[in-house]
Amino acid sequence: MYLKSPLQSSVQEFEDWYRRWDPSWFLIARLALPDIDAEIRQHRLENDDAAPLKIMGGLREAHRARMDTNRRPLGFLPDNVAFYLPKQVDLSSATVCARSDSHTLAILDYVEYRPGTSEADISNDVQNLARVMSNLDPLTCNLLRCEGVKRNNDESGRLRGFSLVFQMPPPRPSKVSLSNEHVNSRSEDDRSTMVSDQPETLST
């Protein structure tokens, strides 16, 4: 009898919590069962790639990419891979440039190394991030696909930071038109970066 009130209160709290957060969503995203992936694929085909299923598929992909340490890590790019014709995307830290080895366009993004922090930790984190981002679908996840990491050293060989090398955004069938905004702004295109209509390859 003395316990009844606290117990009722606990049950009520649990019910409130469960109503706010449905843990099944979270569990499905993380369960390592191929049947779930097959079911999601089937439903996406039947339901015109409905957003929740697309996202669930992406979440499973992201979680798998993070957990699967057997996947080949993205090693550092060799020193002889250079990036030329850099053009900074205005008001952003990202730079569009061309790879010397493949002559394709890429987006470079910088990860800073703060002296006094652990070089091993950041190196490990950067490689893990690159590995995960190399395995995600940019159209689903809105994260660019990573092609590798370049280590940036100063003249004395000390670590200054890293460059993450991303593929250009993939072309996407346009459901939402941005044309108004961008057509209107092309004449004053000082804040944009124009790249080829064939973004994957640099014409030489």
Next chain:
Amino acid sequence: MNIHSLRGSLLRQTPGVSISFRLAIAKSMARAVIFLHSASFVHKNIRPETVLTTESGSSYLVGFQKFRATASHTYMLGDALWHENIYRHPTRQGVAPEDMYTMLHDVYSLGVCLLEVGLWSSFVQHVIGPNGEPLILPGLLEIAAVPKMRDERKRAFGLKRVLTELATSKLPSCMGDKYTSLVISCLSCLDKTSKFVNGDATTEIVDDGIDLGARYIQGVLSEIEDISM
């Protein structure tokens, strides 16, 4: 293909930017954050300068200068740049932030960006000074009007209050009630009354982030994906 930063797009303030476009940008930003969190990383630098947009209506999260794995050590480092601090939760502003960084701090930053996207107005202006030097100035009048206080913490919370008031007063007419509610949820995600934080916020700070990430997935994503124009 045109690639812009979201800041560049906001600063052009083209009147033709549709609500559907704003919503598409908002959804893709939320997705990027969710997938990053799902892979156990925090971004720590979400603002319009770290989002790239394309003319096909997609946006991509970049700007990984400060990211870290959720399991990695946090160094409690910050800086005093006002134009970056406005995207940081009050407890993460300044050179010596008082809280360890969690996924919910990313959610707060996302909320500030979603407010900007919804209003389609830049909180930060980049102008050229009288001697040709680049200047960074507050954009919206309300942001500039945050009173200068000696106590940085009070000022930081004052800014959060201004952002929340801005969302409450101006966002419904631009983006509707659902979007407004979502933005306010993000801005209040670390409040004790938040639906993302169950009970004592301090216990959540030491969480490994998985529970927080899951609530975020449930809360923000399902709400934003529900919105259609």
